[in-house]
Amino acid sequence: MVTLRTVRITVASISFILITAIFLDITNRIPPAWSSAVVSLQFAPAVIKTISSLGIALAAVIFVSILTLLYGRVYCSQLCPLGTLQDIIIWIRKKKFKHRKFPYHPANYRFLYAVTALSIVSAIFGSAALLDLLEPFSNYGRILSTIVRPPIIIVNNALAIFITSTNSLGIAEIPLFGLDLWNVVLALFFLSVIIGLTVWRGRLFCNLLCPVGGVLSLLSRISLFKITIKHDACIDCGLCERVCRAQCIDSEKNTVDFAACVGCFDCIGSCPTDGMGYTFRRRSEVLQKEDTNRRTVLLSLSSAVLASTGLQNIADTTKTSSGYVDAKKKPVVPPGGRGQEHFESYCTACTLCVTACPTHVLQPSFLEYGFAGILQPKMDYNVSYCNFDCTICGEVCPTGAIQRILQQDKKYVQLGKVTFVKEDCIVEIKKKDCGACSEHCPTKAVKMVPYENKLTIPQIENEYCVGCGACEHACPTTPRKAIYVTPNLVHQTAKKREEKRLEQQAATPQEFPF
Amino acid sequence: MDRRTFLKSGIGFSALTGAKITGVNMLAQYYATANQSGPVPYDLVAIKGGEPDVMFTKGMEALGGLGKYVKKGQKVVVKPNIGWDVGPERAGNTNPKLIEEIVKQCYTAGAKEVVVFDNTCDNWVRSYKNSGIETAVKNAGGKIVPGNTEGYYHPVSVQGAKNLTNAKVHELILESDVFINVPILKSHGSTKLTMSMKNMMGVVWDRREWHKNDLHQCIADFAAYRKPDLNIMDAYYVMKRNGPRGVSEEDVVTMKSLLISSDMVTIDAAGAKLFGIDPADVRYIQIAEEQKVGRAKLDQLNIKRISL
Numbered sequence: 001m002v003t004l005r006t007v008r009i010t011v012a013s014i015s016f017i018l019i020t021a022i023f024l025d026i027t028n029r030i031p032p033a034w035s036s037a038v039v040s041l042q043f044a045p046a047v048i049k050t051i052s053s054l055g056i057a058l059a060a061v062i063f064v065s066i067l068t069l070l071y072g073r074v075y076c077s078q079l080c081p082l083g084t085l086q087d088i089i090i091w092i093r094k095k096k097f098k099h100r101k102f103p104y105h106p107a108n109y110r111f112l113y114a115v116t117a118l119s120i121v122s123a124i125f126g127s128a129a130l131l132d133l134l135e136p137f138s139n140y141g142r143i144l145s146t147i148v149r150p151p152i153i154i155v156n157n158a159l160a161i162f163i164t165s166t167n168s169l170g171i172a173e174i175p176l177f178g179l180d181l182w183n184v185v186l187a188l189f190f191l192s193v194i195i196g197l198t199v200w201r202g203r204l205f206c207n208l209l210c211p212v213g214g215v216l217s218l219l220s221r222i223s224l225f226k227i228t229i230k231h232d233a234c235i236d237c238g239l240c241e242r243v244c245r246a247q248c249i250d251s252e253k254n255t256v257d258f259a260a261c262v263g264c265f266d267c268i269g270s271c272p273t274d275g276m277g278y279t280f281r282r283r284s285e286v287l288q289k290e291d292t293n294r295r296t297v298l299l300s301l302s303s304a305v306l307a308s309t310g311l312q313n314i315a316d317t318t319k320t321s322s323g324y325v326d327a328k329k330k331p332v333v334p335p336g337g338r339g340q341e342h343f344e345s346y347c348t349a350c351t352l353c354v355t356a357c358p359t360h361v362l363q364p365s366f367l368e369y370g371f372a373g374i375l376q377p378k379m380d381y382n383v384s385y386c387n388f389d390c391t392i393c394g395e396v397c398p399t400g401a402i403q404r405i406l407q408q409d410k411k412y413v414q415l416g417k418v419t420f421v422k423e424d425c426i427v428e429i430k431k432k433d434c435g436a437c438s439e440h441c442p443t444k445a446v447k448m449v450p451y452e453n454k455l456t457i458p459q460i461e462n463e464y465c466v467g468c469g470a471c472e473h474a475c476p477t478t479p480r481k482a483i484y485v486t487p488n489l490v491h492q493t494a495k496k497r498e499e500k501r502l503e504q505q506a507a508t509p510q511e512f513p514f
Numbered sequence: 515m516d517r518r519t520f521l522k523s524g525i526g527f528s529a530l531t532g533a534k535i536t537g538v539n540m541l542a543q544y545y546a547t548a549n550q551s552g553p554v555p556y557d558l559v560a561i562k563g564g565e566p567d568v569m570f571t572k573g574m575e576a577l578g579g580l581g582k583y584v585k586k587g588q589k590v591v592v593k594p595n596i597g598w599d600v601g602p603e604r605a606g607n608t609n610p611k612l613i614e615e616i617v618k619q620c621y622t623a624g625a626k627e628v629v630v631f632d633n634t635c636d637n638w639v640r641s642y643k644n645s646g647i648e649t650a651v652k653n654a655g656g657k658i659v660p661g662n663t664e665g666y667y668h669p670v671s672v673q674g675a676k677n678l679t680n681a682k683v684h685e686l687i688l689e690s691d692v693f694i695n696v697p698i699l700k701s702h703g704s705t706k707l708t709m710s711m712k713n714m715m716g717v718v719w720d721r722r723e724w725h726k727n728d729l730h731q732c733i734a735d736f737a738a739y740r741k742p743d744l745n746i747m748d749a750y751y752v753m754k755r756n757g758p759r760g761v762s763e764e765d766v767v768t769m770k771s772l773l774i775s776s777d778m779v780t781i782d783a784a785g786a787k788l789f790g791i792d793p794a795d796v797r798y799i800q801i802a803e804e805q806k807v808g809r810a811k812l813d814q815l816n817i818k819r820i821s822l
Contacts, residue, residue: 028639161665172638173663359637387637389599389644432728433797435704436721440635444756448703456704474635476722499764502754507767512560512819513787514812 004265004278008077015041016084019137022396023144023355026153026174032356032395041079042137043212045348045398052346052400065219072220072227074263076206076213082136082194083206083262085143089198090245102202105247107260109217112207116214123345127372132349134211137398139190141350142375146187146364149355150179175360177383182366183375202245207260217259224280227261227268229254233275240267240276331368331378332467332487335386335413336394336402339490340369347401349375353393359384361469362393376401379415381469381485386415388442388468411443414494416467416487418445420460424482427457437471437483443497446471446483458483463495557815558780560788562771564822566750567615569772573746574619576818577774583744586624588691592616592656593742595698595713596632596647598759599640605751605766606759608698610646612748612772616694617654628654629686632716633661635759659686667719674805675735677727682719687740695742695778699749699785701757701765705729706796708758709785710745710778711737734801737778737808745781747773749788779808780815787812 022035039045040057043064049057064075076083093100119131132138153174160171197204206213229240234254241251244267248260256267268276330340334353337343354362354377363380365373379386388411394404405413426434437458438446445465448456458471467485475481559576561569574580584590594608602610613630620628630651634641638660642648651658660666667682687693697713705712711733715721724732749771756765771788775781779802783793793799793810803810 157663157665160660160663172660173665175662358639384637387599387640390637390640426726430726430728432730433704434725434729435702436725438703439758442759442761444761474722474725476725497761499755499761501764502767504767507752508562508770509788512562512784512817513790514560514784514817 003269005269008074008263008265011078012084012087015079016081019081019140020144023141023352024149024152025355026149026156027172028356028358032392035352035356035396036398039137039350039352039396039398042398043075043079043216044131044135045137045350048346048348049398049400052342053403055400057400064216068216068219069223071225072223072258072261072263073206073213073216075216076203076262077264080136080212081140082210083203085140086194086198086203086205087245087264089195090202093199101242102245102247104241104244104250104252105201107207107248107257109259112209112214112217115209116211119211126345128345128348129372129374131211132347132375133190134209135348135350136206136210136212138348138350139187139194141352142183142187142364143191145351145355146179146183147191150176175383177360177363177380180364180366183364186375202247203262204247206262207246207248213262220261221259223258225278226258227256227265228258228277228279229256230275230277233273235273235275237272239270239272243267243270330487330489331365332381332415332469332485333491334362334377334379334393334402335410335415335466335491336391336397336405337491338403339488340373341490343401344369344373344376345401346399347373347376348399349377350398351375351377352396352398353377353402356392356396358390358392359387361386379469381472383473385440385469385473386466388466388470411466412494412496414466414488414492416465416485417462418460418465418467418471418483418485420446420458420483421480422457422482424477424480425457426477426482427451427455429477431455434476436474436476440470440474442466442468442470443494445494464497466494555816556818557777557809558773558775558784558812559818559820560771560773560784561820561822562769564770564772566609566612566748566772568822569750569770569820570612570615570746570774571619572820572822573772573774576820579623580619581623583694584620584623584625584692587626588624589689590620590625590628590692590694591686591690592620592628592630592694592696593687593713593717594630594632594647594696595708595716596638596641596645597635597716599636599644600760601644602646603751603763603766604760605698605700605753607641607645607647608696609748609750610650612746612750613647613696614650614654616696616746617651617656620692620694621655625692628656629690630656630658631661631684631686633684633719633721634716638662661716664719670739672735672739674738676731676805678724678732678735681723681736681739683740684717684719687717692744693740693742695745697745697747698752699747699769699773699789700753700760701755701789703757705733705798706791707782707786707789709747709782710742711782711798711802714778730797731801733798734805734807737798737802738805741776741778741807743776745773745775745778747781747785749773749785752789754789777808779803779810780812783810783812784817 018038041060046057046060050061123131153176157173160173238251241249246260246262248257333343361384362377365378369376391410394402422428435448438448443464445461447459449459451457469485472481472484475483559573561573594613596607598606600606617628648658666685670683697710702708749769751766752769753760753765773781773784782799786793
């Protein structure tokens with residue numbers, strides 16, 4: 001018989017495996033469109049994407065909202081990868097310590113809603129830091145990309161070298177970057193907190209710290225279907241409380257605090273007398289007992305604030321460069337990121353773009369964007385450079401921090417401008433030809449022009465520069481690059497190079513010139 | 515090593531005889547086709563007016579067939595230029611049709627294994643794919659392997675080098691019985707042209723070292739390290755400006771030409787002329803000739819010209 005629990009486990013497994021797979025796809029074989037589809041239902045990213053891009057993400061927000069308004073927080077048990085991660089921890093704990101359960105414990109809504117409101121409000125007023133640090137999908141992404149992925153890459157690389165030297169199976173080495181100490185420390189810290197909280201009190205994170213849990217908890221208060229205890233059928237055995245992972249069933253009082261329920265449905269299956277109902281109810285008794293005023297205020301505040309976010313941020317990004325920072329100290333924002341303000345406001349640092357970037361130029365940062373942009377990815381031209389024809393980061397970004405742009409448009413998005421320091425250039429220092437920068441330049445914004453003694457030296461035409469960093473990456477001078485990109489605070493548009501098509505008629509020689 | 519030295523002496527022989535006495539040359543050619551291991555009849559074969567695969571086939575016929583270079587059971591490495599994430603019509607990479615035909619004919623000649631790689635500039639996965647070369651190699655039954663792994667590159671010392679005394683070279687170059695170098699002729703911002711000697715930058719790990727230490731000298735230095743058994747220069751589509759990556763198709767002309775030689779200096783000198791640049795103006799050709807890597811004086815060589 002298909003029980004609600006079976007459905008939950010099936011959907012959760014599929015969702016969890018798919019999300020895990022896209023973050024651990026070290027060879028980037030999963031098409032970006034699939035990745036994008038897999039993460040499209042993630043609630044916080046979808047809300048942000050709706051605000052940042054006003055697109056199809058709205059459908060995801062509506063879908064999850066309606067789902068919650070109908071059935072409660074099933075999202076937390078079926079679609080949230082961090083929720084499933086906690087369920088796995090709970091499952092392991094159950095195997096180890098069979099006798100220990102999570103007895104009823106009233107949820108600290110005051111704290112949960114305060115954290116939720118603070119995350120949302122601070123995100124609106126400039127710093128997404130708190131949201132980034134608590135948002136479940138992004139945290140799960142960072143755990144995978146900074147803790148799980150590197151060891152897989154190490155094993156792959158060991159295999160690549162071993163197998164290819166005997167007989168190639170087509171396994172290639174994958175550059176291992178992004179092992180930023182602080183990123184690893186933070187991800188490990190978060191994982192430890194999650195493990196600790198889960199082992200201690202089940203889904204405590206979801207009912208104490210999670211901003212998505214906070215919002216969905218509010219919605220679930222008015223959901224149509226609710227889990228309740230049928231007083232006529234209940235034999236007071238307490239089994240439902242024993243299996244509850246959210247500590248929301250009080251078997252003494254025979255109440256279910258549905259706002260804290262994550263919808264695992266274990267209680268329904270556990271009841272020996274069919275005493276757990278999952279039925280259409282207008283208002284739960286629990287809700288009536290509590291003080292609703294405070295919550296109502298918070299709810300309306302949050303939604304008002306949520307609604308205003310879009311307008312405010314969109315208005316901001318249309319402004320030209322605010323020019324308040326020393327440009328050289330700021331990182332380069334990926335193409336589609338539109339500029340620092342846009343990118344910083346919408347990125348939750350899930351690092352999906354970092355794992356999807358084929359050249360690995362997108363790397364996690366720590367505080368390079370400042371505390372407000374903690375952990376948000378940056379273009380690292382020491383590692384690589386942005387592929388001229390690639391638009392993958394924008395295709396996978398679940399929040400719209402990196403906007404989806406067409407390939408033909410991307411070729412003219414100027415992330416920054418290039419500066420050439422002649423005094424540091426090989427041609428000037430050694431009086432020998434080099435030209436590595438110009439070789440790599442996809443638009444010939446860096447051109448080699450005649451220089452003394454038949455040499456050629458780079459010349460910059462910044463109107464054609466897209467700021468991809470190819471020149472900077474290729475430049476062989478150490479420790480200072482003789483050519484480097486300074487980011488545009490707001491991305492600009494590069495000029496298209498118009499050159500006449502070469503004469504084709506006489507191309508094939510009449511006679512060989514030798 | 516024996517085979518290579520032997521081949522080289524073969525080239526020498528044909529150069530000595532063929533350049534002056536055509537009768538002897540014809541005899542040599544007959545001898546070459548009759549006897550698989552005979553001397554190579556020409557120093558350079560130039561073909562024009564055909565499709566890449568056809569030009570290659572005609573050119574190799576003149577040289578006595580690919581079987582003179584590839585023996586039964588040998589491992590062959592084919593090194594195209596796959597430097598950039600651009601399609602064939604952009605002429606940034608060697609023509610995939612040519613690569614497909616070469617790999618096919620290597621197997622026909624009895625090769626045990628034909629492997630293709632390049633240490634690309636742009637992302638290797640995209641470059642392999644979008645150049646059309648990955649598909650071409652697979653169609654021909656060959657194997658294309660990544661060149662992005664430092665572990666595949668082993669340190670060697672380059673004898674007689676002025677600047678580039680050490681390099682890390684891909685193991686396929688070190689292991690394979692036959693090395694076929696398949697560059698494309700195109701413009702280059704700092705070295706004027708990239709051809710066969712410049713294409714060797716894709717068999718080493720660290721190109722920045724070359725750029726740092728007099729690029730021309732390093733190119734010429736490394737040309738003496740492991741001379742390819744055969745160089746096949748693609749000049750079907752030729753990028754005339756904005757090289758080596760190019761900006762658009764506007765930079766490209768259709769030249770429908772192909773050059774084949776065992777001597778990198780010879781083929782680069784011919785490539786330069788075909789492009790319209792005096793080989794004497796390309797410094798690495800000059801240095802390579804001075805360092806006796808090969809011969810650049812085309813008027814002293816035995817050249818077969820084929821028009822299709």
